[in-house]
Amino acid sequence: AVTACLDQQLLPDALEQAWRDPISYQAPILALVKGDLSGIQAFLYLIGRGGAARGLKGRSFFLQLLTEAIAHFILERLNLPIVCQLLASGGHFYLLLPYNTLGQLPQLHTEISEKLFRAFQGDLRALIAATPLTAADLLEGRIAHKWRELAGLLSERKQRMWSELPDDALQTLFTPVQRATDAESLCQVCYGAWGEANGDRIDDGVRKCARCIGFEELGRQMRKPYALTIHFVEPSDPPANADWRETLRAFGWEVQIYQPDRPVQLTGERGVQITFSPDFLPRQLTQGWSHEFRPLASATPPENPTTRVLPSYEEIAENAMGATWLGVLRMDVDSLGALFGQGLGNRATLSRMATLSRTLRYFFEGYVARLCQQYADQSKLYLIYAGGDDLFAVGAWDVLPKLAREIRQKFRALVGGDHITLSGGIAISHAHAPLYQLAETARVALDDQAKAHRWRVNGAEREKDALCFLQTAMGWDEFEEVYTWFQRVVQMVQGDGQRGRVPRSLITRLGSIAAAYQQNAAHIRQRIRTGTAHNARERDLTFYARWLWRGVYHLSRFAEQQKSWRDEIEQLRELLTGNPDGLIRHLHVVARWAELYTRGK
Incomplete structure (x- = not known):
């Protein structure tokens, strides 16, 4: 360059x-x-x-x-x-x-x-x-x-x-535009003007404009394509409300997508063939055309074999364990501007900066898609976007925290430590919630909660490097403990063939203990604000309170009643009541997560 x-x-x-x-x-x-x-x-x-x-x-x-x-x-x-x-x-x-x-x-x-x-x-x-x-x-x-x-x-x-x-x-x-005179003249996807004379149509009872139909077709073609060709043409002026092909043609690109069963045809004087397979070099070169391999950032559920239609978000939510809820996961690299501006220090060069960007891109476009595919194959996930330094996925709520954990583990292995970190935000709700609301809630969870989180590891304060789930920001080490005890609580409630099951009321009791702790913590913070308690005593006043003695009592009774699970319940009791900075601060997440996961359909 x-x-x-x-x-x-x-x-x-x-x-x-x-x-x-x-x-x-x-x-x-x-x-x-x-x-x-x-x-x-x-x-x-x-x-x-x-x-x-x-x-x-x-x-x-x-x-x-x-x-x-x-x-x-x-x-x-x-x-x-x-x-x-x-x-x-x-x-x-x-x-x-x-x-x-x-x-x-x-x-x-x-x-x-x-x-x-x-x-x-x-x-x-x-x-x-x-x-x-x-x-x-x-x-x-x-x-x-x-x-x-x-x-x-x-x-x-x-x-x-x-x-x-x-x-x-x-x-x-700045001129006001009236797109339609009534609701029947609006596209129900993008809310733009709709009319059958313009090539728009009604699909599955939904009014869709030609542009939105084109995006649906593009999404279907990009599920498992073999290659994509870009023929360089003379740029043109796009029409109003141009579809995706007309827009790209305005900048000099004529795009064709090829499925594995369709041979690639290179027409025109100049262009590039992008193949989504490492075996991308042709046996014979075509003058004026270059060839490139690119990982495909795509993880899409299988189509219905009869209708050849991808599952809706409501159908994805139906496949969730427990509550039939939908969720959105957003993740990105922390402090990317500082990483590029300061991370390489005196060794920063243009080529190294570009290589760093490209490496992050390949991780998100290539490897993240592989991690997502296992859940997409179960009709539980759509990977909407992954590239640059971030990702966006929509799926059954139960798979999203597991996926976030896996992505973070692989990212940490890639960078070789905690000097470059990753944060995530998860929003979950009923399947009929508007997507833009879920997307915005996940953005707030990521940008305003996870990236604002401060926590300690071995006495050292950390910032960011966190996940916000169930409206609670946790450092990844904190989340790991929450994840471990979520699995153990679910195991106790669902039971096994040898030891039987613990009543689901255990989850309810854990939720009550967590609520009592949170209520007392809020009360102590209020006392500190009004000057009736000293800030230096906040930790002790929050922990050594009525919730603690009641928690010990109730969990001890559970341990006596559920003798086959006594060791696990007593271990949980000691963990909750023995460390003011431990699991008790996130017990509400364990309880709520387990409640949603074990809920009947």
């Missing part, structure tokens, strides 16, 4: 000067560009229930294609090779450009925004920012501050949304 840019930027004499003495050569020679797609959350999750499960995967994959298409569009206009695309994933892209092309970027940004505005009426936007690089910035340890500077510039762009549009487009932006 650097070589391609310098070939357009510097004459031989200047290049030699910059090479021999990069510190004193102050003139900018390169530009680092970052682009973000904005409006993704609403585009993905503010949709109706009709066909949501089928269309959400298609929408997610389209956003990945759109991100790459916009990045490629910029490079094509500047006559730069694809190696200048450092990264394009998760709605973000990074490009390396010659500094002398930077003056063309504002016009390209305007053109991109006009295309997106026409296609989506403001629902999706592209933010683009750039910062110049000198030869000295390419030395070890100097690129990190430019990476941080670029993130700050993009944040400023977010405060001036659509400012790159010309005046006539801005006027259209």
